[in-house]
Amino acid sequence: MRLGIDLGGSKIEIIALADDGNERLRRRIATPQGDYRATLAAIGRLVENTENELGQRGSVGLAIPGAESLATGLIKNANSTCLIGQPLRQDLQTLLQREIRLANDANCFALSEAIDGSGRGANIVFGVILGTGVGGGIVVHGRVLTGANAIAGEWGHNPLPPADGDNGPAPDCYCGHRGCVEAWLSGPAMARDHLINSGEALNAIEIEARANAGDAACSATLARYEARLGRALAGIINILDPDVIVLGGGLSKMQRLYRNLPAACGPHVFSDVFYNKILPPTHGDSSGVRGAAWLWN
Template sequence: MRIGIDLGGTKIEIIALDEDGRTLARRRVATPRGDYAGTLAAVAGLVAAVEGELGRRGTVGVGTPGALSRRSGLIKNANSTCLIGQPLLTDLQGLLGRELRIANDANCFALSEAVDGAAAGADVVFGVILGTGVGGGIVVHGQVLDGANGIAGEWGHNPLPLPGGDDLPLPACYCGRSGCIETYLSGPGMAADHARWSGAALTPEAIVSAAAAGDAACEATLQRYEARLARALAGVINLLDPDVIVLGGGLSNLARLYVNVPQYWGAHVFSDQVDTRLVAAVHGDSSGVRGAAWLWPGKLGSRTQAG
């Protein structure tokens, strides 16, 4: 049995999979925001509950915001800032009494979709999370690409390409820089952009609904969002040339992205044609937690290694 945990900014989810990737158990709880000790306790409680329910012990993989520092072993670059500088791996291993594997949540998402999801069988996969934050993960020939610094795929903290008048002033990012892709393409980024242009404080869900009903200001917000996403993904295509780009996170449910973004990105890709496919995740918001479980190789995951 393989257990995966998705340590998100708003929820913590756990899944238990059998050797064939079938779900044995699944639970979720709200993330104790800003509470590191509470987060540890929530994870340990979920593992104990699932193992008690199923009557057996499993391997545990954890998808987390940010990454483990190669230098210190502490969490870095997490938009759940209470995790930054914390020995998450050491603390969880102590609480659970076993070895764990931890990977960036976007890497887990990409791994899940490359193993048995929307990008199954593709050689090069770029997985994108468009949610509270913006993350990216890379899988090449079934292997998570971690990188020399443990930051491969950290696409959300590159600058937005070709910022123009509609993109200025550059929004400040929690990472200390300004104009990061995340500040434009996250859910809060979309809401902030709409407020900046219209003066109305709306959630992304409300913006999408109003645009569909013919609201001109909300439609303009979505068009700006699509153009920015296209420019940002064109940079990924120029550098990585993936077979498939898979979108996940709450904003990935916006069906028009899969039609409009590929129409925009051709102008920015250094090629006479773009064969990269833009697709929605098959496993939806379960992709991250499933990928965390597959950090331990199994029948499906035997061709994947990550850690």
């Protein structure tokens, strides 16, 4: 039995998968806010209660909103700031008395979709997170690619390639740089772009709904977004050339992306053909927790 845990900013979710990938149990609880020790205890209780209910001990994989430093073993780059600088893997191994496998939540998303989702059977899968932030994960032959600095797939902090006629100066990113992919392509970035260009404050869901109803300003915002996303993904394709790109996060629910992105990517891809598939996730919001379980694959 494989146990996967998705440690999010607002909730902690656990899933139990049988050896064939079928779900046996799923539970979620609220994440203790800003309290590292309480978070450890909450994870421990989830594992204990799950194993007691199923009468079986399982392997444990954990998806986190950050990364583990390969130099120190401490958590870095986490938007749940109470995790930063903490020996999370070591503490959980002590608490649960077993080896723990741990990965960034975007890597877990990509792994889930590569194992038994939209990227099943593909040699190379790039998993994209388009939501409050922008992230990514790379899976090659069923294995997460971590990289020398444990940042493989972090395309959200590459600069967005420029284009003639694009609107506005490069926006600031929380990482301290300007013009990062995340600063252009997150949900809040879409809302900011619409406000700048139309003077109307709408979120991404409202922009899509208005565009579908024929609103010209909202349609123009989505067209700019798709052009930028196409350029950003083309850079990934030129380097990695994945068989499948799976979109996740809140913005991945926009069905027009799957119709329009191949044409937006194509002119920027160094090839006479465009065989890369851009697909929605099979497991949706469950891919992170499922991927954590599949870290023991």
